[in-house]
Amino acid sequence: MFTVTGASGHLGRLVIQHLLQRVPASAVLALTRHPERLADLAAIGVTVRHADFADPASLPAAFAGATRMLIVSTNSPMSDAHDSHRVAIEAAAAVGVAHIAYTSAQGADPAATSGLARDHGLTEAALAASDIPWTALRNSFYAEGLAQIVARSCADGTLLFPEGDAKTYWVTREDCARVAAAVLAGTTDPSGPVDVTGPEGLSFGGVAERLAALSGRAVPVRHVSAEEYIAHLAAIGMPGPVATAVGGLTAVSPAPPSARRPIRSNGSPADRRPRSMRPCAPSPDERSTQEAALFCPAMPSGWRHGSRRNAGSVTTIGPIAT
Numbered sequence: 001m002f003t004v005t006g007a008s009g010h011l012g013r014l015v016i017q018h019l020l021q022r023v024p025a026s027a028v029l030a031l032t033r034h035p036e037r038l039a040d041l042a043a044i045g046v047t048v049r050h051a052d053f054a055d056p057a058s059l060p061a062a063f064a065g066a067t068r069m070l071i072v073s074t075n076s077p078m079s080d081a082h083d084s085h086r087v088a089i090e091a092a093a094a095v096g097v098a099h100i101a102y103t104s105a106q107g108a109d110p111a112a113t114s115g116l117a118r119d120h121g122l123t124e125a126a127l128a129a130s131d132i133p134w135t136a137l138r139n140s141f142y143a144e145g146l147a148q149i150v151a152r153s154c155a156d157g158t159l160l161f162p163e164g165d166a167k168t169y170w171v172t173r174e175d176c177a178r179v180a181a182a183v184l185a186g187t188t189d190p191s192g193p194v195d196v197t198g199p200e201g202l203s204f205g206g207v208a209e210r211l212a213a214l215s216g217r218a219v220p221v222r223h224v225s226a227e228e229y230i231a232h233l234a235a236i237g238m239p240g241p242v243a244t245a246v247g248g249l250t251a252v253s254p255a256p257p258s259a260r261r262p263i264r265s266n267g268s269p270a271d272r273r274p275r276s277m278r279p280c281a282p283s284p285d286e287r288s289t290q291e292a293a294l295f296c297p298a299m300p301s302g303w304r305h306g307s308r309r310n311a312g313s314v315t316t317i318g319p320i321a322t
């Protein structure tokens with residue numbers, strides 16, 4: 001069965017919606033700590049079971065029958081989520097799962113000293129150490145997250161933004177879900193790490209310019225240091241490791257996704273480097289939120305060059321050669 005863990009989360013639900021456009025409900029297994037939240041899916045024939053990575057003993061029964069699995073990374077604010085992801089990978093191996101996709105993050109690196117990069121890097125290393133074919137979907141930062149940051153960073157008409165002009169390839173959850181569903185369904189089957197990004201790199205300054213263009217008036221910005229900005233993000237409720245990662249976006253502009261250096265697995269050089277997957281732009285009414293769309297505009301024409309159209313689907317996913 002096509003299996004999604006964390007199925008009641010924002011991303012998990014969206015993935016199942018897209019998966020159901022590709023495979024019948026009877027072939028979908030939705031795993032969650034909150035089965036009662038997925039009664040609507042159970043009603044249309046999706047198998048819904050309880051699964052909690054914090055309760056390893058429960059996983060063999062929960063995972064029974066899974067063939068291809070998406071492990072949605074947990075939202076633990078602590079940087080030890082990789083332990084629970086490793087538990088899930090081992091349980092998947094025990095029941096004979098044939099392929100695992102995992103929601104990783106840009107810059108995942110097991111050699112990083114702390115934070116999200118290390119956590120996702122250690123999970124990728126656990127996947128690499130397993131005998132199961134795997135795909136790490138290195139989702140860029142959610143555009144919805146940026147919309148929330150903007151909404152909470154405006155005081156007296158002035159927007160608080162960090163110094164620096166580094167660009168981020170903000171991507172909507174909806175687009176991440178399209179890619180995850182395609183990989184889970186086996187429509188496209190890249191192996192190892194792949195970057196999943198929006199179509200355009202946008203700095204915080206670029207965000208302010210776009211807001212000004214949309215509103216038709218100047219948007220005053222007060223620039224602060226990265227350290228002050230991280231403290232601000234924490235103060236508006238962002239978990240510490242996420243605040244550090246977002247604040248750190250200002251420091252150095254990442255290389256374009258297709259030019260990133262190879263990941264290291266267990267600290268040693270890997271023989272493959274991340275490739276890029278960019279979902280095609282959905283129609284405006286398919287955007288998860290209008291605010292998110294502001295920062296993740298429609299893909300420019302010509303972008304589809306080199307990508308391939310999946311039969312019977314509006315989604316085009318194009319691994320970009322590196």
Ligand SMILES: NC(=O)c1ccc[n+]([C@@H]2O[C@H](COP(=O)([O-])OP(=O)(O)OC[C@H]3O[C@@H](n4cnc5c(N)ncnc54)[C@H](OP(=O)(O)O)[C@@H]3O)[C@@H](O)[C@H]2O)c1
Pocket residue numbers: 005006007008009010011012031032033034051052053054072073074075076084103139140141142145
């Ligand atoms: N790219 C980005 O900008 C960005 C931003 C925030 C988070 N993330 C990552 O992407 C993931 C999905 O994003 P989202 O927006 O869907 O987050 P979300 O709505 O907060 O969902 C959290 C997810 O974690 C799962 N989870 C938590 N504890 C678990 C456990 N003990 N065992 C199994 N599953 C557990 C939840 O599953 P159930 O509740 O269904 O059990 C749910 O799917 C997050 O968890 C986080 O790792 C990425």
